[in-house]
Amino acid sequence: MSTARDAAGAFAVPDEVARAFRLEQFHDFLALERGAADTTQEAYARDVARFAAFARTAGVATPGDATPRALREFVFHLKDLGLSPASIRRTVSAVRTYYRFLLTEGYVQRDPSERLETPKRWRTLPEVLTVAEVERLLAAPSLDDTLVFRDRAMLELAYGAGLRVSEWIGLRVQDVLFEDQLLRVFGKGSKERLVPIGRSAIGAAAVYLRELRPTLEKGKGKGVLFLNARGEPLSRMGAWTILRKHVERAGIAKAVSPHTLRHSFATHLLEGGADLRAVQEMLGHADIATTQIYTHVDREYLRSVHRQYHPRS
Structure with a gap:
């Protein structure tokens, strides 16, 4: 199975998922229409690719099928992975930007990220011993x-x-x-x-x-x-x-x-x-x-x- 990589080359998703979630079009949008810096483009593309991969494993076939609950589960997933609050806030921002792009282009009819909350101050917990x-x-x-x-x-x-x-x-x-x-x-x-x-x-x-x-x-x-x-x-x-x-x-x-x-x-x-x-x-x-x-x-x-x-x- 072939895979597509985001611009940073750090997160691979199957070509089928990349097409269904319009990851290439989103990257073009970041580069051409928003004029985002290279580092921002790479980070946002990587974050949205991670979301697409998670969504598929959760049974979400296209971005239009995602519900607010699915997006909240994605944020919990990021926390469980051990990402820092700053990284999670950036990912939430990327997903919001992604859905605004989809809505503007007519790829989705609604924005499930509208009320997605960011973790303002999650506590850093010590490691747990087994x-x-x-x-x-x-x-x-x-x-x-x-x-x-x-x-x-x-x-x-x-x-x-x-x-x-x-x-x-x-x-x-x-x-x-x-x-x-x-x-x-x-x-x-x-x-x-x-x-x-x-x-x-x-x-x-x-x-x-x-x-x-x-x-x-x-x-x-x-x-x-x-x-x-x-x-x-x-x-x-x-x-x-x-x-x-x-x-x-x-x-x-x-x-x-x-x-x-x-x-x-x-x-x-x-x-x-x-x-x-x-x-x-x-x-x-x-x-x-x-x-x-x-x-x-x-x-x-x-x-x-x-x-x-x-x-x-």
Whole structure:
């Protein structure tokens, strides 16, 4: 099957798609009628070619068949690809220009891009670790390390409860409720919440409290759970340093911060079928909209839930 490339040569589409979506005519329009700069022509042609390829895979045969919903799905697709908000804004602008061209030339009867929104400020989220990567990270502390029991407990609780770094280093000994398998966490504004923790986290915390913390405590611990080698409460920088050491040891190439563990915690729960409101409560978010932005749920999973449970799906 032959393909046609846009001017930048960076995005190929089948000739049939290029013809159906009038990509060559659009490029001529950019060059001749708008007098666009070469870089703009290339970018817009590439963006519209990407749209045409996406539309075909979504069952849209021609640009006239595209609906506003299909265009919104395209924007979500761009976000899922990891494009920056600036690139997505440019693509939306290209698609709008494309449909104005089609409408003016009489190739379409309506403009589905008329109300297409641009992402004004999408948050940049940290990378998510896979479950396998989390397992490698949690297994990274070695028995050869003097502070192995502390490090294991720290990583297990940080991931197991989805903690912010300030919550992580602010935990007190009395905040681990062993019998109830809960962690008492004080979040933003000193708001208290209770987060369930699993057997692995409970076990790691118990071993640390029994085997290591008493030897670290030199009267300067102030009741804080995690102490440094001098017996003082662990600092934010200390937590980062410990995490970085074990990320490297686990052979994880991604940029991992304490927030990455929190994000992974929420994402893994949602991917496993957890209720969004339950995750909101565990994360300590006052508004569920924050949870929806923060936890990038697989859109296909959401669609499958809707198909399965909505009476008119």
